[in-house]
Amino acid sequence: MRSLYPILLLVALAGVAVAPVISEGHAFPIRSDPRVGWTITVSPPKVTIWFDGELEPAFSTITVYNSAKQQVDKGNSRVSGRDASTLEVDLPALAAGSYRVYWKALAKDTHVTQGDFSFSIEKK
Amino acid sequence: MKQLSAVILGAFFTFAFLPAELHAHGVIGKRFIPSTLTLEDPFPSDEMDLFTFDRAPKDKEGRETTFGFEFAKRLTPDLALGVGWEYIFFDPREAGEYRTSGAGNPEFSLKYAFLRSIEHEGILSAGLVVEAGGVGSKRVAERVTTISPALYFGKGLGHLPDSLTYVKPFSMTGSFAVNNPANRFTGTGNDKERNPTTLSYGVALMYSIPYLQSTIKDVGLGAPFDRMFPVVEFNFETPVSGPEKRHTSAFANPGLIWAGRYIQLGLEAKVPMNNVSGKNVGVKGLIHVFIDDIWPNIFTWTPWGVIGPTSR
Numbered sequence: 001m002r003s004l005y006p007i008l009l010l011v012a013l014a015g016v017a018v019a020p021v022i023s024e025g026h027a028f029p030i031r032s033d034p035r036v037g038w039t040i041t042v043s044p045p046k047v048t049i050w051f052d053g054e055l056e057p058a059f060s061t062i063t064v065y066n067s068a069k070q071q072v073d074k075g076n077s078r079v080s081g082r083d084a085s086t087l088e089v090d091l092p093a094l095a096a097g098s099y100r101v102y103w104k105a106l107a108k109d110t111h112v113t114q115g116d117f118s119f120s121i122e123k124k
Numbered sequence: 125m126k127q128l129s130a131v132i133l134g135a136f137f138t139f140a141f142l143p144a145e146l147h148a149h150g151v152i153g154k155r156f157i158p159s160t161l162t163l164e165d166p167f168p169s170d171e172m173d174l175f176t177f178d179r180a181p182k183d184k185e186g187r188e189t190t191f192g193f194e195f196a197k198r199l200t201p202d203l204a205l206g207v208g209w210e211y212i213f214f215d216p217r218e219a220g221e222y223r224t225s226g227a228g229n230p231e232f233s234l235k236y237a238f239l240r241s242i243e244h245e246g247i248l249s250a251g252l253v254v255e256a257g258g259v260g261s262k263r264v265a266e267r268v269t270t271i272s273p274a275l276y277f278g279k280g281l282g283h284l285p286d287s288l289t290y291v292k293p294f295s296m297t298g299s300f301a302v303n304n305p306a307n308r309f310t311g312t313g314n315d316k317e318r319n320p321t322t323l324s325y326g327v328a329l330m331y332s333i334p335y336l337q338s339t340i341k342d343v344g345l346g347a348p349f350d351r352m353f354p355v356v357e358f359n360f361e362t363p364v365s366g367p368e369k370r371h372t373s374a375f376a377n378p379g380l381i382w383a384g385r386y387i388q389l390g391l392e393a394k395v396p397m398n399n400v401s402g403k404n405v406g407v408k409g410l411i412h413v414f415i416d417d418i419w420p421n422i423f424t425w426t427p428w429g430v431i432g433p434t435s436r
Contacts, residue, residue: 026151026385026417029338030350037341052385111417115154117339 027053027085027107034119043094043121047073047101054084059106062089067098096123149414153242155280155295155335158383160328161390161410162357162375163299166249166276168204168235170416171196176210177409181394181402183373186216190228196235198416199426206233212264226261235276245280245295257306267310268319274301282339293335298327320366326359330381353381357392373401377408388412 032049034040047064057079064073073089080086087103097120104114150157150167159165159173173194180188194208210228232254239248250273257269280295305319330353337343337350357377363369379392394406 026149026156028156028334028385031342032338035342036338111151113151113154113156115339 026111026113027051027055027105028113029103029105029115032101032117036117037119039120039122041122044091046088046090048080048086048088049101049103050083051085051087051105054108055079055087056106056108056110057084059112060087060104062087062101062103064089064091065100065102066094072099094121096121150278152240152247152278152280153245153282154339155245155282156332156383157278157280157295157297157330158353158381158388158390159410159412160297160330160355160357160381161379161392161408162359162377162394163297163326163328164233164235164251164253164274164276165297166235166237166247166278166299168198168202168237168249169196170198170204170414172413172415173208173410174413175409175411177407178394179406179408181375181396181404181406182217183396183400183402184217186214186218186221189213189215192228194231196233202237204235206235207231208233212261214264224263226264229255229257229260229265231255243283245282247278249276250274251276251301253301257310266319267317269306270303270319271306272301272303272324274299280335282335289340290336292340293332294329295332295335296327296329298325300325318366320363320368322361322363324359324361326357328355328357330355334383348382351383353383355379355381355390355392358397371400372398374398375401379408386414386418388414 028051030050030052032047034044034047047062049062060077060079062073062077063071066072072094073091075089077087077089080088087105098118099120100116100118102114102116104112106112149169149171150159150165157165157167159171161176173192176190176192176194178190178192190210190212192208192210194206196204196206198204208231211225212228213223213225215223233251235249235251237247237249240246253272253274255266255270255272257265258267259265276297276299278295278297282292284292301324303322303324305321307319309316309318311317333345333350333352337345355378357379358375359377360372360374362372374397376395376397377392378395379390381388381390388410390410390412392408394408396402396405
């Protein structure tokens, strides 16, 4: 029985560690609109990315480029006022083509994550 | 000579404390590489293997089962110290011998990431692991201290051309270590044991579902599949001295890792690839915790100031 004590101790520690805690961590994207890699038929009014944690507004950015590497978003990248884990930027009416979204997210604990993805618009 | 040492130390600390974007866990550029179950990963991190479980295949001596714990703490953004410990159960193969168990030897490690390339999703680290021989139970633990310098690497394949777009979520990590016993022989008389130098090496290949869905194409996988990493690790150990010289043990370890915001879970089969390694399939599991994310105000402190997540 004594040989089981270390195992029981480890299991108890596991229980403590996975108990609910108030904390922050890396922010990784959960989903986006437009969806990553998808082709849509109507120019979206904005690009929105939902993250799994709250973001620091001052250093979290999102930009959109066309296939000629020209920035096409309205330059008003922001963390949503309603949801601190959502990053968005407004778009003008975009022509058919391929677009690339670059994002950088600073989580509340200052861990930085970044990434990019593309979406396409095709004529109806 | 003293001047040379001072220059080397000065250069080391200069590089170690260079201001850098914060790195933690396995994040390099837009890629997250989780900790693997079999091979040491290349990232110096504030993290804890809260619980490891390893039931090895039966080999010529018997079967070993271990429960373990490991803790690592960064001293600088690129330098981490670690300590690990296992409790070992051993079932001997020969009739008349009985199952035995006891504490293994503690392991102390140092890991330094000396090269990171965000653009190439690559990292290269050097490490030193010391197993303190004779500290654990005499029934199951090695009596010799082993000193193991090691190299670790990690590399994502996100730089591949767009024609290979669905290959981009793959990443590789690997390690190479030379395990040097402090003494060639331990024990006396019939109990005398030769301690060989061994090479341990391996590579892990994993596919990142999060990378696929956030960078390549959102294929619509929801929880819990959107945080999964199918993985296969290959690990080898080759004695380079002693009677078992060049008798390489080899394992393939296919499995699955799930990485959440604060905790990572993993399960792998341990499949022997030759007769030296055993005959049936073993299993291993891992509960891994990102302690600087869970307790940022405790585990980001160092004698030189706060690193990683900053204090608020």
